[in-house]
Amino acid sequence: MFSTTFRRTLAAGALALAAAMVQASPLEAFCGFYVAKADAKLFNKASKVVVARHGERTAVTMASDYQGDPKEFGLVIPVPTVVTRDQIKVVDNATVDHLDAYTAPRLVEYRDPDPCRRPEVAAFDGRLTMRMQAAGPAPAARERAKALGVKIEAEYTVGEYDIVLLSATQSDGLATWLTESGYKIPEGAATVLGSYIKQGMRFFLAKVNLQEQAKSGATYLRPIQVTYETPKFMLPIRLGTVNAGGPQDMIVLMLTEKGRVETTNYRTVRIPSNVEIPTYTKTDFGKVYTAMFDAQVKKDDMRLVYLEYAWDMGWCDPCAADPVPNDKLVSLGATWIKTADATPSSPQPGGPQLRRLPPGGSNVFATRLHVRYDAKNFPEDLAFQETADRQNFQGRYILRHPFTGDATCPAGEDYRRSLSVRFDREAAALANLTGWDMADIKRRMAEGGQKAP
Amino acid sequence: MRTNPSLPRFYRPGGDPRLYQIATLSVLLAYGLAALSFDQAPAHVALLLSTAMAVEWFGRLIEGRPFDPLSPLITALSLSILLRASAPMYLAVGALLAIASKFLIRVNGKHVFNPANFAIAVLLVCSDCAWVSPGQWGATTAAAFAFASMAGLVLGRARRADTAAAFLLVWAAILLGRAVWLGDPLAIPLKQMQSGAMLLFAFFMITDPRTTPDRRVARLLYAALVACLAAWIQFVLWRPEALIYALFVASPLVPMLDRVMPVADPGRRFQWTRPVLD
Numbered sequence: 001m002f003s004t005t006f007r008r009t010l011a012a013g014a015l016a017l018a019a020a021m022v023q024a025s026p027l028e029a030f031c032g033f034y035v036a037k038a039d040a041k042l043f044n045k046a047s048k049v050v051v052a053r054h055g056e057r058t059a060v061t062m063a064s065d066y067q068g069d070p071k072e073f074g075l076v077i078p079v080p081t082v083v084t085r086d087q088i089k090v091v092d093n094a095t096v097d098h099l100d101a102y103t104a105p106r107l108v109e110y111r112d113p114d115p116c117r118r119p120e121v122a123a124f125d126g127r128l129t130m131r132m133q134a135a136g137p138a139p140a141a142r143e144r145a146k147a148l149g150v151k152i153e154a155e156y157t158v159g160e161y162d163i164v165l166l167s168a169t170q171s172d173g174l175a176t177w178l179t180e181s182g183y184k185i186p187e188g189a190a191t192v193l194g195s196y197i198k199q200g201m202r203f204f205l206a207k208v209n210l211q212e213q214a215k216s217g218a219t220y221l222r223p224i225q226v227t228y229e230t231p232k233f234m235l236p237i238r239l240g241t242v243n244a245g246g247p248q249d250m251i252v253l254m255l256t257e258k259g260r261v262e263t264t265n266y267r268t269v270r271i272p273s274n275v276e277i278p279t280y281t282k283t284d285f286g287k288v289y290t291a292m293f294d295a296q297v298k299k300d301d302m303r304l305v306y307l308e309y310a311w312d313m314g315w316c317d318p319c320a321a322d323p324v325p326n327d328k329l330v331s332l333g334a335t336w337i338k339t340a341d342a343t344p345s346s347p348q349p350g351g352p353q354l355r356r357l358p359p360g361g362s363n364v365f366a367t368r369l370h371v372r373y374d375a376k377n378f379p380e381d382l383a384f385q386e387t388a389d390r391q392n393f394q395g396r397y398i399l400r401h402p403f404t405g406d407a408t409c410p411a412g413e414d415y416r417r418s419l420s421v422r423f424d425r426e427a428a429a430l431a432n433l434t435g436w437d438m439a440d441i442k443r444r445m446a447e448g449g450q451k452a453p
Numbered sequence: 454m455r456t457n458p459s460l461p462r463f464y465r466p467g468g469d470p471r472l473y474q475i476a477t478l479s480v481l482l483a484y485g486l487a488a489l490s491f492d493q494a495p496a497h498v499a500l501l502l503s504t505a506m507a508v509e510w511f512g513r514l515i516e517g518r519p520f521d522p523l524s525p526l527i528t529a530l531s532l533s534i535l536l537r538a539s540a541p542m543y544l545a546v547g548a549l550l551a552i553a554s555k556f557l558i559r560v561n562g563k564h565v566f567n568p569a570n571f572a573i574a575v576l577l578v579c580s581d582c583a584w585v586s587p588g589q590w591g592a593t594t595a596a597a598f599a600f601a602s603m604a605g606l607v608l609g610r611a612r613r614a615d616t617a618a619a620f621l622l623v624w625a626a627i628l629l630g631r632a633v634w635l636g637d638p639l640a641i642p643l644k645q646m647q648s649g650a651m652l653l654f655a656f657f658m659i660t661d662p663r664t665t666p667d668r669r670v671a672r673l674l675y676a677a678l679v680a681c682l683a684a685w686i687q688f689v690l691w692r693p694e695a696l697i698y699a700l701f702v703a704s705p706l707v708p709m710l711d712r713v714m715p716v717a718d719p720g721r722r723f724q725w726t727r728p729v730l731d
Contacts, residue, residue: 171636195635231691258581259539264693265648267591269490303591379640385693387584388539389492 046249049235050096052333053256053386056229059333063096063223070160070208070221074183076239078201080230082153082165087227090159095328096223099253101321103309103368105271105395107285108318112403115415144180148173153202159222160213166203170194174203182207188242196236227333233384241375247302248374252382254367255334260310260389261367265380268305268369271296276398277430278423278441280448288397291434297372298435305371305382310393314362334364365390400426402450423450471523477604478530478657485534491589497544498533504548505529512556524568525552531569531657535585536576543582547572560708567661567700574701577694587693590649600649604656613660615669619676620655627684654696664704671710679703 050061062077145152149169156163168174171194178185183205196203206224213221240248254261262268272292281288296306316323326337371382402419406412427445431438445451482498485491502525509525528551538544551572555564558571576583604617628642645651659665659679666672679699687695 191636191638195637198635233691262586262588264587265645267489267588268586376640379638379644383693385584385587387537387586388581389537389584390539 046251047240048096048100048251048253050099050223050253050255050332051235051384052329052335053233053254053261054334054336056231057227057335058230058233059225059227059335060235061091061096061223061225061332063093064221070210070213073208073221075204075206075224076178076183077204077206077226078196078236078239079165079204079226079228080201080232081228082167082202083204083226083228084154085156085158088156088158088163089225090161091223091225091331093220093222095324095331096253098321098324098328099255099332099366100251102316102319102324103253103311103366104320105289105308105397106318106320107282107397107399109279109282109399109401111401112415114403114405114407115411116407116409145177148177150174150177157209157212158224160208160216161206161224162209163224164205166205168193168197168203171197178205181205186242189239192238192242195238201236225333233386235382235384237373237378237381238375241373241378244374246374247372249370249372251308252367252369252371254369254384254386255313255329255332256365256367256386257336257363258386258388258390259365260307260387260391260393261369261384262307262387263305263369263371263382264385265383266303266305266371266378268307269300270393271306271308271370271395272433273393273395274398275429275433276400276422276426277433278426278445278448278450279399279401280444280450281397281430282399285397288430288434289395291436293370293372295433295435302372302374302377305369307367307393308370308395309366309368310389310391311366312362312390312392313364313366329364337362337364404449426450469523471527474657475523475526475530478527478534481600481653482530482534485589489589489591491534492537492586493533497538497541498529500541501532501536501544501548502526502529504545505532505552508549508552512552516556524555528552528568528572532572534653535569536573536583537586538576538583539581543576543579547576547583550575561711563708563711564663565708566704567658567664570658570697570700570704573694573697577697585650585694585697587648587650590653600652600656604652613662613665613672616660616665616672616676617655619673620659620680623677623680624651624655624683627680631684631688651696654700658696659700664707666707666710666714667716668711668714671714675703675707675710678706 048063050059050063052059052061062075145166150173151167151169153165153167155165166174166177168177171190174193174197175185175190193203204226208221235250235252237250277288293306297304313324313329330337371378400422403415407415423442423445427438427441430436430441482491486493486495486498505525505528506522509522510520513520529548532544532547532551536544536547538547551568554566554571555568558565573583573585577585625642625646628645631637632639632642659676666675679696682703683695683699686692686698692698
């Protein structure tokens with residue numbers, strides 16, 4: 001999304017998402033406990049951004065998992081207005097991670113009941129956590145700016161970042177200034193900068209202040225948050241696509257009051273959901289989901305934006321992580337929440353758990369959008385609108401473990417016969433979602449015990 | 454086609470362009486529901502259809518005219534394609550507003566607002582109730598071509614291709630001009646011109662013969678004005694529903710344009726069954 005151009009790195013918001021494992025913890029209620037483990041990086045070149053919007057007030061929190069030398073880090077983001085010192089802050093990684101985990105596509109697990117007894121569902125839930133860290137910047141502004149038509153509107157040090165706000169009158173001057181200040185601007189970026197200049201946008205630059213970073217003791221870069229008032233409900237992605245080495249992923253976590261957010265200049269669709277897939281995928285859900293996302297993008301010619309989650313933050317079912325407390329949501333920009341304490345969603349100790357708050361809900365609605373983009377298929381910046389749609393949706397995939405007891409009654413016979421049809425259906429569903437080879441899926445199912453008797 | 458004057462007009466072969474319009478809108482709606490997963494339940498479509506029909510029937514009853522299902526059908530189909538609501542009640546209100554506006558807001562016997570446009574613009578004021586999804590069609594060349602082909606049939610019959618062409622030309626010029634000024638790649642205006650929502654508007658909403666000026670020159674002016682207004686709303690006020698608002702705001706100008714630029718023979722006003730003017 002953002003042009004994080006610096007030295008060699010950062011093909012724009014090059015933030016990778018890692019899937020972190022969450023320990024299973026048993027639950028009594030209907031949505032069970034977590035089992036899924038996904039430790040690998042899920043999507044390469046993925047950036048993650050939280051946007052909290054209320055009226056025209058917009059708080060954008062940008063996170064990256066930049067792992068290189070902090071000296072090399074630089075971030076260039078077009079912003080619609082000048083922002084003051086108190087409109088910029090640094091947010092804890094954990095807060096963004098928490099929202100990410102909470103809204104991530106999830107694996108739900110059920111065990112078939114004994115067909116000879118009354119049905120009773122035991123459930124599990126797997127979750128996928130995306131982990132990210134923020135990207136960081138480098139040096140500051142110079143006198144030469146004026147001669148180049150660049151105006152340094154403000155300079156701040158916020159957390160471990162040195163931040164510069166620029167306005168400019170001409171793109172070449174700005175490109176020169178950025179280059180001279182140590183930002184490595186990809187070829188062709190000047191044109192895009194020029195477009196933003198004419199649209200009246202300012203530029204938000206961040207580099208890492210090494211002393212501040214040393215003081216804080218943090219080994220990673222924290223997400224930066226910028227808040228401003230603007231009618232433009234958009235995210236600039238164009239700088240990031242200039243000379244990018246291939247498509248990039250972005251996960252946009254929207255917090256609004258009214259309802260679901262969608263893109264207005266690209267089609268937003270729901271990711272395939274509520275599909276039963278073979279149980280062997282339990283330990284490898286991250287791989288399943290990435291393969292599924294890849295296949296979906298390919299099928300749609302990389303033209304669409306995917307909805308992965310849309311839900312009232314007041315409750316969840318099943319919860320993929322502890323509910324995000326109000327104070328964390330406020331720190332992400334959802335300042336319209338009346339009570340900024342940890343209610344109504346204060347987590348209990350003991351790991352992820354089921355929360356089913358009254359369906360009346362809260363006044364925060366979360367939307368998770370996932371887009372894979374490049375300059376060819378996404379030439380325009382993403383424009384959004386908030387809708388009045390409060391229907392809940394989640395990317396949810398279901399494992400059903402067959403009953404393994406004796407079940408000698410006649411119903412047990414019927415049950416066993418039904419299994420082979422079900423296994424075929426699950427294999428076909430997985431093949432269809434991921435494009436994986438059907439024979440291979442069936443072989444792995446058989447190895448995992450999912451084989452008709 | 455003066456085959457059998459005793460038949461209702463719309464049954465005469467080739468007689469009424471609205472039949473083509475209904476067929477086209479039905480195809481678009483079916484495609485949207487089946488292939489593009491529009492957020493519109495079939496039950497909601499039924500609700501829109503039945504409400505629109507009921508209000509039309511009542512309005513005609515009061516006026517003492519025979520019931521004609523074609524016009525409310527077009528309005529209900531348009532609303533099904535465009536309008537989304539947080540509760541079915543708002544869809545019913547939308548259909549009611551649309552048809553009622555046709556009976557209640559008239560100047561010189563001609564209704565002022567395109568019924569679907571009126572209902573959507575009014576409902577959007579309540580942002581908790583309704584929205585439109587400009588992105589729902591995506592933007593592909595194939596879809597744009599299909600839209601244009603189907604629209605050609607309808608507009609050819611209603612003789613309102615001039616309005617669509619004028620709007621599209623001015624809109625394209627604005628998008629292209631903006632891109633050139635910003636130094637943007639051509640891919641951006643090209644993509645914007647393939648927007649399904651915009652094409653639907655150009656071919657099926659702004660071209661409504663009953664709510665466009667009678668004289669061709671006035672229609673061309675009017676279409677250009679709507680395009681300029683829409684550009685201002687979209688690129689300055691940054692509202693995604695720019696086209697809807699622009700037409701809504703410009704509609705009251707039509708009676709004025711009709712007065713300033715009247716048709717030579719007032720008896721030759723547009724009628725659906727005689728769609729030949731100018």
